[in-house]
Amino acid sequence: MVMIIIAVGAFYAIPNLFGEDHAVQVVATRGAEVTASTQSAVNDVLVSKGIAVKRSELENGQLLVRVNNGEDQLLAKEAISDALGDKFTVALNLAAATPEWLESMGGSPMKLGLDLRGGVHFLMEVDMGEAVRKMTEAKVADYRTDLRAEKIRYAGIRNGAKGIEIKFRDAETLANAESFLKSRSNDMVFTDRSTGDNYFLIANPSDVYLKQIKEDALQQNITTLRNRVNELGVAEPVVQRQGAERIIVELPGVQDTARAKEILSATASIEFHMVDQSADAQAVASGRVPAGSEVYQRRQGGPVVLKKAVMLTGDHIQGAQPSYDEYSRPQVSINLDSKGGSIFSNVTKDNIGKPMATLFIEYKDTGDKNADGSVKMKKIEEVISVATIQARLGRNFVITGLEHAESQNLALLLRAGALIAPVYIVEERTIGPSLGAENIQNGIQAMIWGMAVVLVFMMVYYRGFGLIANLALTANLVMVVGVMSMIPGAVLTLPGIAGMVLTVGMAVDGNVLIYERIREELRNGRSVQQAIHEGYGNAFSTIADANITTFMTALILFAVGTGAVKGFAVTLMIGIATSMFTAIVGTRSIVNAIWGGKRVKKLSI
Amino acid sequence: MFQILNIKGSVNFLRHAIPISILSVILVLGSLGSLATKGINWGLDFTGGTVVELEFSNSANLTVIRNGLTTDETDGAVVQNFGSSRDILIRLPVKEGIKSDVQVAQVMDAVTLLDPAVIQKRVEFVGPQVGKELAEQGGLAVLVALICILIYVSFRFEWRLALGSVTALAHDVIITLGVFSLFQLEFDLTVLAGVLTVVGYSLNDTIVVFDRIRENFLKMRKSSPEEVVNTSITQTMSRTIITTATTLVVVIALFLKGGTMIHGFATALLMGIFVGTFSSIYVASFLAIKLGINREHMMPVEIEKEGADQDKLMS
Numbered sequence: 001m002v003m004i005i006i007a008v009g010a011f012y013a014i015p016n017l018f019g020e021d022h023a024v025q026v027v028a029t030r031g032a033e034v035t036a037s038t039q040s041a042v043n044d045v046l047v048s049k050g051i052a053v054k055r056s057e058l059e060n061g062q063l064l065v066r067v068n069n070g071e072d073q074l075l076a077k078e079a080i081s082d083a084l085g086d087k088f089t090v091a092l093n094l095a096a097a098t099p100e101w102l103e104s105m106g107g108s109p110m111k112l113g114l115d116l117r118g119g120v121h122f123l124m125e126v127d128m129g130e131a132v133r134k135m136t137e138a139k140v141a142d143y144r145t146d147l148r149a150e151k152i153r154y155a156g157i158r159n160g161a162k163g164i165e166i167k168f169r170d171a172e173t174l175a176n177a178e179s180f181l182k183s184r185s186n187d188m189v190f191t192d193r194s195t196g197d198n199y200f201l202i203a204n205p206s207d208v209y210l211k212q213i214k215e216d217a218l219q220q221n222i223t224t225l226r227n228r229v230n231e232l233g234v235a236e237p238v239v240q241r242q243g244a245e246r247i248i249v250e251l252p253g254v255q256d257t258a259r260a261k262e263i264l265s266a267t268a269s270i271e272f273h274m275v276d277q278s279a280d281a282q283a284v285a286s287g288r289v290p291a292g293s294e295v296y297q298r299r300q301g302g303p304v305v306l307k308k309a310v311m312l313t314g315d316h317i318q319g320a321q322p323s324y325d326e327y328s329r330p331q332v333s334i335n336l337d338s339k340g341g342s343i344f345s346n347v348t349k350d351n352i353g354k355p356m357a358t359l360f361i362e363y364k365d366t367g368d369k370n371a372d373g374s375v376k377m378k379k380i381e382e383v384i385s386v387a388t389i390q391a392r393l394g395r396n397f398v399i400t401g402l403e404h405a406e407s408q409n410l411a412l413l414l415r416a417g418a419l420i421a422p423v424y425i426v427e428e429r430t431i432g433p434s435l436g437a438e439n440i441q442n443g444i445q446a447m448i449w450g451m452a453v454v455l456v457f458m459m460v461y462y463r464g465f466g467l468i469a470n471l472a473l474t475a476n477l478v479m480v481v482g483v484m485s486m487i488p489g490a491v492l493t494l495p496g497i498a499g500m501v502l503t504v505g506m507a508v509d510g511n512v513l514i515y516e517r518i519r520e521e522l523r524n525g526r527s528v529q530q531a532i533h534e535g536y537g538n539a540f541s542t543i544a545d546a547n548i549t550t551f552m553t554a555l556i557l558f559a560v561g562t563g564a565v566k567g568f569a570v571t572l573m574i575g576i577a578t579s580m581f582t583a584i585v586g587t588r589s590i591v592n593a594i595w596g597g598k599r600v601k602k603l604s605i
Numbered sequence: 606m607f608q609i610l611n612i613k614g615s616v617n618f619l620r621h622a623i624p625i626s627i628l629s630v631i632l633v634l635g636s637l638g639s640l641a642t643k644g645i646n647w648g649l650d651f652t653g654g655t656v657v658e659l660e661f662s663n664s665a666n667l668t669v670i671r672n673g674l675t676t677d678e679t680d681g682a683v684v685q686n687f688g689s690s691r692d693i694l695i696r697l698p699v700k701e702g703i704k705s706d707v708q709v710a711q712v713m714d715a716v717t718l719l720d721p722a723v724i725q726k727r728v729e730f731v732g733p734q735v736g737k738e739l740a741e742q743g744g745l746a747v748l749v750a751l752i753c754i755l756i757y758v759s760f761r762f763e764w765r766l767a768l769g770s771v772t773a774l775a776h777d778v779i780i781t782l783g784v785f786s787l788f789q790l791e792f793d794l795t796v797l798a799g800v801l802t803v804v805g806y807s808l809n810d811t812i813v814v815f816d817r818i819r820e821n822f823l824k825m826r827k828s829s830p831e832e833v834v835n836t837s838i839t840q841t842m843s844r845t846i847i848t849t850a851t852t853l854v855v856v857i858a859l860f861l862k863g864g865t866m867i868h869g870f871a872t873a874l875l876m877g878i879f880v881g882t883f884s885s886i887y888v889a890s891f892l893a894i895k896l897g898i899n900r901e902h903m904m905p906v907e908i909e910k911e912g913a914d915q916d917k918l919m920s
Contacts, residue, residue, distance in 0.1 A: 115866070123732075123735065125732075125734075261706070425730070425732075426731075426732035426734060426735045427730060427731045427732055427735050428705065428728070428729065428730040428731075429727075429728070429729040429730070430725075430727060430728040430729070431726075431727050432724065432725065432726040432727060434660075434724065434726060435658070435726040435727055438864065439864060439866060441864075442862060442863050442864030442866075442867075443863065443864075445862040445863075446855075446858045446859045446861075446862040446863040447858075449858040449861075449862055450854055450855030450856075450857075450858035450859065451855070453854045453855075453858070454851045454854055454855065457850070457851065457854075458851075461847070494864075494866055494867055495795050495798060495867060495870060498859055498863060498867050498870060498871070501855050501858065501859055501863075502802065502852070502855060502856070502859075502874070504855050505851050505852035505853075505854060505855035505856065506806070506809075506848075506851075506852055508847075508848070508851050509809070509844075509848040509851075509852075512844050512847045512848050512851075513813065513844055513848075516841075516843055516844040516847075520840065538820070541816065542812065542813055542816040542817075545761055545812045545816065546808070546809040546812045546813060547809075548757070549754055549757060549758075549805060549808045549809065549812065550805035550806065550808070550809055551805075552750070552753050552754065552757065552805075553750045553754075553801050553802065553804050553805035553808075554801075554802075554805065556746050556749055556750045556753070556801065557746065557798055557801050557802075559746070560742045560743060560745070560746040561794065561798065564794070564795070565794050565795065565797070565798045568795075568798050569798070572802070
């Protein structure tokens with residue numbers, strides 16, 4: 001039983017011995033997909049260039065090609081990105097060189113934290129104030145038009161300090177307005193703040209609605225950031241939320257923070273244009289375009305001629321949701337702010353029955369730099385949809401004629417074109433690769449020295465039993481590494497290594513407690529077997545109590561710590577659990593195997 | 606049998622309790638005094654700001670670097686060696702309306718003039734708001750840890766012992782913080798991790814002693830509480846020394862070999878383990894006695910004979 005558990009731990013620790021392969025990673029970006037044909041194309045290119053491929057894997061829509069060395073890796077990257085064009089992002093990567101048979105059984109090495117691997121860590125905060133401000137401004141405009149349409153006369157509406165303040169001339173109108181507005185939506189909470197002759201109605205978002213707004217703003221930013229991070233072509237990036245308003249972005253291996261930041265904060269925008277139907281396809285193909293029009297490429301491929309005049313820009317878009325019409329065909333519902341609504345209603349009324357195009361504009365990093373060191377950005381314009389205007393459009397309209405996946409995508413892009421709330425960086429940590437390697441070196445050095453001294457001491461002091469404790473200590477270390485490798489979320493950081501080193505020092509405590517107790521019992525004249533039994537028995541509850549409290553502090557540390565410190569807490573907790581196992585159960589079984597059931601006169605302790 | 610200690614009978618540890626308690630009180634008061642007057646040299650994690658770590662190709666002259674950082678953006682920068690004479694750490698304070706990027710770019714401009722081959726090893730920026738939150742969370746973490754321990758120890762032992770152990774822990778934390786304050790060592794997140802580990806470790810020691818006290822109260826029916834405590838401390842003494850020694854060995858290894866990034870962490874542990882060992886013997890036990898611990902208090906708690914279920918665990 002003990003042997004099995006230790007063997008399992010050791011098994012999962014094995015992948016850490018293999019090191020890493022140089023690899024090239026291919027990810028699809030704009031509407032493309034990495035398929036088996038991409039894989040064979042890549043292989044053909046590499047073969048033609050004479051680059052030996054160690055292994056090529058297609059997983060989760062990304063292709064990972066392992067090569068023999070760093071030189072081949074660079075050559076391969078160039079060759080592949082030339083061959084595939086800009087629909088794919090090709091990135092350098094280090095892939096764990098775990099043999100396939102091990103990997104198929106779930107074996108993988110420990111993940112290294114940024115402080116050991118090098119890279120950038122950003123903590124970004126969503127400007128929730130801005131999200132709420134945008135929402136209330138939209139509401140002010142809404143109320144204005146709605147009350148006017150309902151012929152409820154108000155004296156003024158403004159976005160005040162206490163919320164949206166609507167002023168009336170008498171109490172009756174106020175009551176009318178309140179019941180009317182309440183019936184329109186339950187997003188807002190209304191309070192009557194009338195004093196004397198001043199009739200005020202104050203509207204504030206309900207808690208649920210406020211939470212919803214913030215959640216939307218956060219989710220939208222996460223989605224957008226994820227898309228942009230993918231464009232960066234970083235291997236194994238992390239984009240995850242932290243709490244209610246923040247987003248963590250981790251980009252391993254990225255050194256050029258300036259570039260990463262510009263891409264993350266790049267803005268995308270949306271424009272609506274009319275399609276120029278007067279242009280004929282042949283003329284377009286030969287490059288002759290009517291004056292006042294321009295050729296754009298569709299996302300799905302193929303050219304389309306649009307009029308240069310912009311009907312409406314994306315900053316008027318307030319929301320875009322994928323939905324279904326009454327025949328359950330996918331569509332995207334869009335709402336505009338009131339200004340956008342009136343512009344749109346004016347321009348569409350003259351163009352009923354004509355096609356309108358949605359143009360997506362985005363700035364993408366070219367990888368080059370300008371003379372002043374800033375990143376050279378390329379403007380990319382794509383037509384993401386062409387739809388026929390069926391009727392005069394107002395603030396709310398739908399785009400139909402889409403596939404299901406398309407509608408999801410379009411809604412996402414439309415929203416990305418108009419971020420509800422901006423994000424800004426509140427924390428940034430960049431670790432150079434040399435420092436990462438240095439950190440690993442230092443950590444391992446400290447571990448070797450600490451462990452060596454402890455092992456020697458235990459052997460000298462407890463002799464036979466000391467050797468057993470040393471075995472347990474080694475098994476413990478192997479198991480910590482094994483468990484760390486098994487848990488998908490566990491990341492090894494520099495403080496994490498410190499935690500392991502510390503575990504080495506503290507793990508012997510269990511054995512020391514037991515052995516001292518055995519010695520004491522022997523001194524008190526107990527027989528050898530009795531002494532062993534008493535030693536293990538009495539020490540157990542002490543060890544358990546002592547470890548549970550350390551575990552508690554580690555847990556608290558895990559809860560409050562960030563990044564590297566969390567890593568420390570994790571290794572400490574795992575170390576406590578495994579050391580209790582090896583120190584008590586592990587050594588006992590060896591002791592039993594050697595001295596159990598025999599008449600022993602003298603113990604080697 | 607090779608032994609560090611071979612004590613027959615028991616040593617009257619509590620005889621020294623009063624002088625040592627006075628020393629403890631002085632140390633705690635001194636630490637509090639230093640904390641009140643000098644405060645803590647909060648690291649980047651808690652204050653916010655920007656840190657740039659650089660590696661020069663040759664020994665770097667701090668004064669020359671300092672003289673290069675005089676623009677509005679970089680004014681007030683702290684330049685120090687970090688590990689070796691070639692490694693330099695530059696700390697830049699948060700400035701209203703100035704972006705961290707701009708500060709870093711200016712620093713890089715200035716140092717590249719001095720050494721074109723300089724390597725930017727690490728850049729960290731923490732917004733002032735984030736720093737403030739981390740500081741609050743960190744303080745809260747230490748408090749929560751102490752309260753959880755108080756509850757757990759009261760539940761497992763007895764409130765007098767629990768109060769004794771938590772006081773010992775607070776004592777350790779205060780003295781460790783005091784040392785950081787006195788020498789103005791930088792206190793960052795890893796140091797906080799170190800302090801919390803000290804809490805866990807020091808408690809470990811205390812529990813071992815308490816466990817023995819509880820056991821001996823039941824065995825030594827005719828002895829006074831002082832005798833019981835003395836005997837218990839004596840019996841656990843060699844274990845305490847050995848465990849402290851092995852832990853200190855690995856912490857010293859971390860301190861010497863672990864590199865500059867966890868120097869603070871190792872320092873906190875080093876201090877804490879040292880103080881913690883003393884406090885678990887003197888502060889915790891002495892306080893429990895002063896609170897009037899006696900045999901009756903141990904009776905309601907069932908002593909679990911965990912040895913009985915040992916065989917089940919065996920393979």
